[in-house]
Each structure stands twice: as C-alpha cells, then as structure tokens.
Amino acid sequence: MSPKTEIESLREQLHRHAHAYYVLDTPTVPDAEYDKLFQRLELLEREFPLLLSKDSPTQRVGGGLLDAFSQVKHAVPMLSIRTETDTESSGAKNFDARIRKELKLTESDTAVEYVAELKFDGLAMSLRYDDGVLVQAATRGDGETGEDVTHNVRTIYQIPLKLKVPPKREGGSEAVGGDLFTVQPELVEDSSTIEVRGEVYMRRDDFETLNERQRVKIAAGQKGEKTFVNPRNAAAGAVRQLDSKIAADRPLSFFAYSVAQGLPDSVTTHSQTLAQLKAWGFPVSSDARVCQGADELVQFHADMASKRDALPFDIDGVVYKVNSLASQLELGFVSREPRWAVAHKYPAQEQMTTVLAIDVQVGRTGKLTPVAKLEAVFVGGVTVTNATLHNEDEARRKDVRVTDTVIVRRAGDVIPEVVGVVMNKRMQDAQIFSIPTHCPVCGSVAVREEGETDTRCTGGLICGAQRKQAIEHFAHKRAVYIDGLGEKLIEQMVDADIIKSLPDLYRLGLANIVALERMAEKSAQNVLAAIEKSKHTTLPRFLFGLGIRHVGESTAKAFAKHFGNIDAIMNATAEELQQVPDVGPVVATSLRSFFDVPYNREVVEQLRACGLTWEEGEGTPTAPQMLAGKTFVLTGTLPTLERDEAKEMIEAAGGKVTGSVSKKTHYVVAGAEAGSKLDKARELGVVVLDEDALLKMLDSKDFE
Ligand code: IVH
Numbered sequence: 001m002s003p004k005t006e007i008e009s010l011r012e013q014l015h016r017h018a019h020a021y022y023v024l025d026t027p028t029v030p031d032a033e034y035d036k037l038f039q040r041l042e043l044l045e046r047e048f049p050l051l052l053s054k055d056s057p058t059q060r061v062g063g064g065l066l067d068a069f070s071q072v073k074h075a076v077p078m079l080s081i082r083t084e085t086d087t088e089s090s091g092a093k094n095f096d097a098r099i100r101k102e103l104k105l106t107e108s109d110t111a112v113e114y115v116a117e118l119k120f121d122g123l124a125m126s127l128r129y130d131d132g133v134l135v136q137a138a139t140r141g142d143g144e145t146g147e148d149v150t151h152n153v154r155t156i157y158q159i160p161l162k163l164k165v166p167p168k169r170e171g172g173s174e175a176v177g178g179d180l181f182t183v184q185p186e187l188v189e190d191s192s193t194i195e196v197r198g199e200v201y202m203r204r205d206d207f208e209t210l211n212e213r214q215r216v217k218i219a220a221g222q223k224g225e226k227t228f229v230n231p232r233n234a235a236a237g238a239v240r241q242l243d244s245k246i247a248a249d250r251p252l253s254f255f256a257y258s259v260a261q262g263l264p265d266s267v268t269t270h271s272q273t274l275a276q277l278k279a280w281g282f283p284v285s286s287d288a289r290v291c292q293g294a295d296e297l298v299q300f301h302a303d304m305a306s307k308r309d310a311l312p313f314d315i316d317g318v319v320y321k322v323n324s325l326a327s328q329l330e331l332g333f334v335s336r337e338p339r340w341a342v343a344h345k346y347p348a349q350e351q352m353t354t355v356l357a358i359d360v361q362v363g364r365t366g367k368l369t370p371v372a373k374l375e376a377v378f379v380g381g382v383t384v385t386n387a388t389l390h391n392e393d394e395a396r397r398k399d400v401r402v403t404d405t406v407i408v409r410r411a412g413d414v415i416p417e418v419v420g421v422v423m424n425k426r427m428q429d430a431q432i433f434s435i436p437t438h439c440p441v442c443g444s445v446a447v448r449e450e451g452e453t454d455t456r457c458t459g460g461l462i463c464g465a466q467r468k469q470a471i472e473h474f475a476h477k478r479a480v481y482i483d484g485l486g487e488k489l490i491e492q493m494v495d496a497d498i499i500k501s502l503p504d505l506y507r508l509g510l511a512n513i514v515a516l517e518r519m520a521e522k523s524a525q526n527v528l529a530a531i532e533k534s535k536h537t538t539l540p541r542f543l544f545g546l547g548i549r550h551v552g553e554s555t556a557k558a559f560a561k562h563f564g565n566i567d568a569i570m571n572a573t574a575e576e577l578q579q580v581p582d583v584g585p586v587v588a589t590s591l592r593s594f595f596d597v598p599y600n601r602e603v604v605e606q607l608r609a610c611g612l613t614w615e616e617g618e619g620t621p622t623a624p625q626m627l628a629g630k631t632f633v634l635t636g637t638l639p640t641l642e643r644d645e646a647k648e649m650i651e652a653a654g655g656k657v658t659g660s661v662s663k664k665t666h667y668v669v670a671g672a673e674a675g676s677k678l679d680k681a682r683e684l685g686v687v688v689l690d691e692d693a694l695l696k697m698l699d700s701k702d703f704e
Contacts, residue, residue, distance in 0.1 A: 003048050007056075010041040014057040027233060028424055030407055031316065032348035035083060058336075068242050069147035072138035075195060076260040078126055079143060081319060082337040084344045089298040091344040095320055096294035102331055102339060111293030113323040115270045116300035118287050119343050120255055121232045121314040122201025123239060125153065129194040129262075132163040139239065143336065149239050155248035156200065163194070164281035194262030196282060199255050200239055202231040203312050206251035208675035210234060215397070227397075229407060229420040230350070231314055253313070256282035269323045287311075290323060301344055308346065309411055310682040317345035349411045351384075352422065353377035355404045358389070358433050362441045363640070364469035365549045366457040370395045370435065372406070372418055380410030387418045388672060390637055391453045392435040401430040415639060415672045415690075441465040460597065461501060468494045470547045474502055477699065478553060478649075479545030480537050480612075483530040484523075492516045502603050505531060506610035537614045539566060542607075546600075550590040552648025558582060559591075565616045566604060570595045625654030627697075630666045632657050633681070636674030638691040646691075649698055661686060669694050 001009075014037055020028040038057065045052050084091035099112055126146065128136040137153035138146035153159060202210070210228070217225040228234035238250035256277040258270075267276055271290050278284045287304065291297050297320050304318050322328050322340040331339040357373040370389040377384055387408060389395040400406060400418055405425035410416040435455045439446050444459030457463050461470055471490050475482035482505070493499045498512045508531065513524035537545075543566070544556035551559075562580045563569045569577075569591070577588035594600050632650050634643055634657060641649075646669065647657045661668055661680040668681035669689045681688050689697070 003044055004051060007041065007044050007048070007051050010037055010044070011056055013037055014041065018057060027229070028422055030348060030350045030352050032350070033352055035345075069149060069240070071141070072126075072136060072146050072148045074126060074138065074144060074146060074260075075128075075193075077143050078124060078140040078146065078197065078260075079333065079338060080336050081341050081343045083317075084342050089301070091342075092297035092301055092320065093294045095342045095344070096297065099322060099331070099340070103327060111296075112327075113269075114291045114293075114297060115274070115321050115323050116289050116291050116297055117257060117319045117321070118285055118304060118311075118315045119317040119319045119345070120199040120201050120285075121316045122199040122235050123232070125149075125198055125200045125239075125254070126260065127153070127159065127196045127198070129163055129196070131192070132165065132194075134159065134161045147240070151244040152239050152241055152247035153200070155244055156252045156254055158252075158254040158283045160281035164279065192262050194280075195260040196256050196277065196280075197258045197260055198282065199257065200235055201253055201255070201313055202235040202238070202251065203253055203679075204231055204314065205312065205676040205679040206253075207231040207234055208679075210250060212675075230409075254283055255285050257284075257319075268325050270321050270325065270328075271323055273325075291320075297344075305346055312679055312683060314349075315346075316348075317343050319343050347378075347381060349380045350407050350409045350419065351377045351379040352405055353384075353408055355400055355402055355406055355418075357402055358395070358400065360436055360440045362439060362457055362463065362465035364466060364473055364547060365642075366439070366446075366459065366463065366466050367642075368435060368439070368446055368455045368457065370433065372400055374406070374408065377408060379408055379416065382410065382416075384408055384410060384416040387416045388637070388639070389418065389433075390672070392448065392455055393453055395433050395435070399432070401426070401433055403427045403430050414636075414670065414674060414678075417672055439463055439465075461599065461603070464494060467500070471499060471502060471505065473547040474545040475505075475534075476545070478652075479541050480534050481541070482527075482534045484527055485530065489516075489527070501606070503606035503610050506535070506607070506612070535611050535613060537612065539614045539616055542566070542612070542614050543569065546594070546604075548591055548594045550587045550644065552645055553652035554648055555583065555587060557652070566614075570601060570604065627653040627655030630655045631664055633659070633661050633665050633668045633677055634671075635668060635677035636671035638669070638671035641691055646694065650694075653698055667694075 014034070017027070017029050017034050017037075020026055021034075041056070042058050045056065045058060084095060096112060096114075100109075103112070105112070124140045126138045126140070127134060128138075134154065135150070136148065137150045137159075139149055140146050154161065207228070207230070211234075214225055214227045218227070228237065234250065235252055238247050238252055241247040241250075257274070259267075259273055259277065263273060264276065267273055271288075274284050274288060287307070289296075289300050291300055301318055304315070308315060320342050322331065328338070328340040333339065354375040355372050356375055359371045359373055361369045361371055363369060369391065372387045372389055374385055374387060389398065389400060398418055398421065400421055403426075405422040406418045407420050407422065408416055409419045435446070435448070437446060438444065439457035439459055442457065442459040442463035442465070444457050444463060446455050446457050448455040457466065459466060461467050468487075468490055471485075471494070472487055474480050475485040475490070485505075490499075493508075493516065496516060498508065499505060508528065510521070510524055510528060513519055513527055514521055516524075539560040540553070540557040543559060544551065544553050558580050559569050559577075563572065572592075574585070574588045574592045577583055577591055578585065627650060632655055634646055638646060650657050658665070661677050661684065663684055665681070665684070665686045667687050667689050668677060669691065670678045670681075671691060678688065680686075
C-alpha cells in the first residue's frame, strides 16, 4: 500500500469512528484501537508532510454536530491533550525533558513544578456563568463549535447553577506548596463572564443501577430502550438527550479542571485554579497532586495505577500540567494541543477481539455454561481467551454470535467479560446462539426448568463431565477425602475408562493406576492407600460427598443429625425431610429426587459393599469453625461455585453470609458482573476476595 493510500484509508476510518463516538454516542472501536490508528496517521504525516491536509483528523478535535442541538461557538477553543502512550515511567520523563528544553532550563535549574491529575473517562464540558449564574453548557464538538446542552446539564446536581462567592481576603493569594487547596480564592468581579471546563461522567455504581433499570424496561417490552456498554457511553448519551427529563433520570457527575475565561488575576498557578474552582462550588477531584519534577510524576502515575480499580469512576490515565500559568503561556500550543500538558494513559481495560466459537461447558450438577472462545487479546494486564456468557438469558441479552467482533473488559481482578458486540462489524450470516437441547458431553437431553436460569444435562453420572466432577467432589478434602486424588488424575482415570462410577474407585488395583501416563509405582501405592483410608468416613461427609444439588456441608450435617443413618435419609418423604431445621422444599425435593433414581441408591449400596463405613449420627464436625465471627457478602457470578454452595461452605466453617455490604462486613466475595456491592466494598475498604481466595481461605487449615 502506498503512503498516500494508507493515509487516506486511516483518515476515512478515523472520521467514521469519531463520528460514531462523538456524534452518535455509539463507539465502534475501543479507545486504544482509535489511538493506534491516530498515531499511525500522525507518524505517516510527519514522514510525508506534503500529504498533510487541513481535513485530516490530526488537524482538528473530534467530530461533527447533531442537527437537533443549537451550536455554540466556543469563546476559547476546547483543545485536546497530547497523549503519551508509554505505559511506563518514560512517559513522565519524556514530558519533563521536553518542558525543560522548551523553557531552556539547564541541569543546574531546579525541578519544574507540575500538577498531576486523573484523566476522567467522560466527556468534556464548557460551562459559562454570567454574573455568577449558569447560562450555557456546551459540549466540545469539533473544538471550535460545540452543542448547546444547557437544559440537560442543568439537571446535574454537582454543577452549581450559581457560583458560590468566597469571602474576599486582603493581600490576594499565595502560591501553594504541597497542598492544593490552602489558597484563599478571589471574589468574582461584577458582571464578569466565567467559563469553566471539566468532565461530565457517570459513577460506576450509578452506571450499574441505570443498566439494571434499562434491563427491566427491555424485559417489559418498552421499545427503543437499550443498555449501555460503559459509563462514558452512558454519560454521553444522557448529556445529548433531546428530552431533559430523560437526562435528569440518568445520574451524572462532574469534575472541574480548568478555567477558560474569568480567572482572577491573583491566580498564578494551576493548583490555585483548582482551589478557585472548589471555592466557586465545583467538585474538584481530591486526587490531584503538586509534583516537583519527573520522579514525582512517575510516583503519581504508579500510585493512581494501584488506586484505579478502587475509584468509584473510570479513568483512562493521568494528566500532567505545568503548574505556573506564566510558564503555560510561554510554552503555548502546537496545532490542537497545549505544550504544557500531557495525558499519560494506563493499559486499556477494554479491547476488541473476535469470537471464534461459543463452547458449552458442563458443570458438576449438569449446568450448561456457554463460554465465548476469543481470539487471544491482552486486556487489563492479562491475555484473555475465554469469557463466560453465564447462561442462556445472558447470552441472549448480549446476543454474542460466533464471528462477532466484541469488546472485552477486564478491570482489576474481576474475571473478563464481553461487554458488547460491535454491531456494524457483524457478518450477515452470523448465527444466533442458542443453548443446545442435548448435553454436548454425553448427548442426554438438556432441560431448563420453569423459573430457572440454568439449563442442565439430565444425564447424571452417566455424563462424563458430571462423572469427573462428581468424583472430584466425592474425593474432596471436605467430603470423603481421598488424599492425592486431584482433578488431573481423575480426568485420566475417567478417560481411560477405569472409573465409570464412584464405587469403581474402590475396585482399582495397582495395575490400573500404574498403567496411567506418568504414574510411578510409588505414587500409585500412595493413591491406593489414600483410597483405603477414605473408607472410614462420617455420615455428613458421605452424604455431602454424593454431590446432591442443594445439599452442602451444613445441610448434610443437619440431615445426619436428624435422621442418624443413611437408610432413614434415603427413605424419608419430602415432608419428613422438611422437618429438619432450615430445610425447605427446594432442598427436600432435590434430595428426594436424587434417591428416587435407582442408579443413585445402587451407588450407595455398592459403596457400602466396597467396605465404606461411617459412624452413624452426626459424626465429627465437617469443618473447623475457622471463619467464626466473620461476615461475608457474595456478589456476582463465581466461576465454579453456585451462590448457595459458597454460602453453605462459609456457613459450614462458622462464617455468616449477609445480603448487604456495611462497615461490619469482613469480606466481599466477588465474581463476574459484580455490581454496586463491590463498589460499596471498595468504598468502605472491605477486603474483596475472588472464588480462588475464598477456597484457599477455606482450605487454609487441615481439618482432620
Ligand atoms: S485538561 C487543554 N484535565 O481529556 C487541555 N482534560 O484529550 C484541556 N480530560 O477532552 C484538558 N480529565 O475531556 C484535562 N484532568 C483533566 C482531564 C481532561 C479528562 C479529558 C478532556 C479532554 C481530553 C483531552
């Protein structure tokens, strides 16, 4: 491709994406992708200056206008900031070196003073106040002309309709040292125009609530409603609503970060500007810091990187600004960007990739989980190749199809998720995904009971997937416990067809085990010894080990205590089962239908015949009470445990599970699509665990 053709193609793509992003509020690519194209174009234009043209996206800011809003010519253009894409410390160092060079500073000169701020991920807004009263709010538009969105912005509570007039102080203001906000701000001059710039954004918890509400509307069949891909997208949509009632319904927030017009003369630094904004009544982020030289900028970058996930809103980087306004003036601008500021981005938490397949996995209780297999993509610090679609409804809601281009998000330690499909990239023949009618592992019929979200394989222990997991569960430390019989070994045994059922475990001989790949005789003997040892167990462990749905450790214990022996449990009616404390119809029915299947009764008989014995009655406690006194909240979908399983496990170890997060909560266990509870936990500084961490915690002490 010739440079000319490539440049033209890049411009065409960038124009299209910018239009979708700025005008239509429906981004077609993640920011990182846009930045990549933009930088490539900048590079080519630098290399071939003759090919530069006025209509290149590099020569202006953003896109066009929606017809429905009246236009506002900005008194002072709304510019953009140069982006430093280096994700390491060199970004700050390069910037400082450039500033020092421009200001003609030598090595003997002291460090340049900067203000480091967060780069909020929302949309830029210019607010004009005449005589201290909000008269106009405008979007950035193309930087020269924006859209009048006053009626919508007036609904944002964080934006003052009238400026607070701070008390006048003798002697004006002093330059500030480390503390940004100690300066005494100036009184607003009479009949002045003040123009404040800042970012309108949506908090993550507000975003979750909004999307939940949207889902309810969609479910109720309301036309024209949709969910939003991310908080920025939702904020942009709200600001650009033609009906301000709708805008008012969408919770927006605001941070002020600069004054374009009307700054009192006594304000001579950017940190004083922030103090002035605060005094006028604007929200100003408390995460702004005066920094001396590059090293302190690097430190800020690192500090905010570790704080990023705990913030209640999205940021995509930090911004460094020269603090002295006189130096800012001296440094000036280059086309669309000031020389005195730079944005230093963080690795993207969203990336675009392709769906190669949608696999359906089968869990221990037969649950079918659709999983999107993705073209490997580096996002949020890890390479992602899978994203769960949870269940049929969720897969439908997202309408992810094989061959689709999707946006994948991974923030913090939360498992990656598909946040949306890039619709205009969908292939015409892309097939709607539907959950299979038969189990992909054993071919048994898969059913979804009324009122349930999950579809399950009905094959029980006939199903290879369920068999492996059933054996794993049986052999688990908390159940019948066969030391050393882990996932890999079980998989090998099932695949080699030497175990078709639980009792087969007790029929294994040394030869069977040694025949497995990479199995030394000594290890095989150890496994056999562990199997032998497991023959002496307790009734609660045995019952729990059978892996009956809804029968977790503490329920198994309760049954054992109440009935005293396995035959009484197997033969009890659903009503009798419900006599057990805390046992309701769901658990009772589940246990009853399990023992109604002759195969399952046969398994119990055969295990007994193989020499399994247990103390009748309550037996020894199934777990030490190591979580006694600890309160947990579960949120989101955990990768392998179901919600009530996790609850059972915590309770069995003496912990308590409650529904809402408060200061008294000790741990929040978060899975995919964790929402406001997770935000609350972070706000309150409650320790957040993932499933792995929870399991480790439960496993941390041997319980024999
Ligand atoms: S200052 C002349 N400060 O980033 C510089 N911008 O590409 C004016 N942004 O459109 C911008 N956080 O919407 C500035 N702390 C911050 C910011 C910030 C986010 C956005 C802003 C602007 C874009 C710059």
